[in-house]
Amino acid sequence: MKIGLYFGTFNPIHVGHLIIANYMVEYSDLDEIWMVVTPHNPFKKKSTLLENHHRYELVYRATENYPKLKPSDIEFKLPQPNYTVHTLAHISDVYPDKEFCLIMGEDNLNSFHKWKNYEAILEHHEIYVYPRIADGTVDHQFKNNAKIHKVDAPIIQISSTSIRNGIKDKKNIKPMLTNEVWQYIDEMNFYKK
Template sequence: MKIGLYFGTFNPIHVGHLIIANHMAEHSDLDQVWMVVTPHNPLKKKSTLLDDFHRLHMVHLATEDFPKLKPSDIEFKLSQPNYTVNTLVHLEEKFPKHEFSLIMGEDNLKSLHKWKNYEVILQNHDIYVYPRISSEADTSLKGELAQQNLELKNHPKVHLIDAPIVEISSTFIRKSIKEGKNIQPLLPAKVWEYIDHNNFYKK
């Protein structure tokens, strides 16, 4: 089975995440997309990051009607700080019959060369890239960096997927909830109910 790994803090998961994940599951050769919830890094200040359990539970609520989308807490069991290359090794050992690929936005592809052992990841795993609206900083890429970005985009393991461009951020959702705005259309109904019931993000 071919599994796409979609990493995120999902703080909270919103309809933008679901649109991308479902598009990848339905319009690429992936059989499933696993929503990998990134655990709280104990070395970093917690700030507005909800506990791991709550963020994972919201992913469960959001994906229960999508059989091709699965929540994953695989990184909860790994030592922190963790690197994607280590997660991939762990998953391959645990699920030897699955083939794992990464799902990332175009903005993350631009910084892939900064990842630990990124050459190993590219050598062993496909990467499915969804489009993002480029910022001015991205359009001014020059010289070596621009060449590196072009080489990554043209890499045989990198697949650019014509997915919808979704510019919804969890940061915007948290800020809006704190300000008392109605953001229900941006969240799956069950996720909104869970957040509202628990008074999350209001402080």
């Protein structure tokens, strides 16, 4: 079984994430997508980041009607700070019968050469890239690499930041979230301050 790992803080998960994940699983050779909730991204401010278990619950609720999309908290159990190369090694040990691939936006591919042990990642895992409006060019070593697959998924320009700001500003952002995600955010009073 070939599993695509879609990493994100999912703060909150929105329909854009689901559109991309669903497109990747339906229009590639991936059998499932695991939405890996990352505990903390060092490049993002932590003050607006919901607790891990709340973000996992949001991903669980968002994906429960999509059998090929699964929530994953595998990184919660790993020492922090964590790197993707360590997660891939750990998850491959835990599930030796599965083949794991990375899903990333084109903008992340532009900086992939800066990732810790990116050569090891590329040696052992395929990468599925979805388009994003990106600045800069893709490093020449990634342009025609047989392990990097570009999937012509729709370009989605919804951001979790704009959703959080919209909630704080009392805007109707419900169309950007599944009903299950919106209900949980609303009942828990998330992002209102």
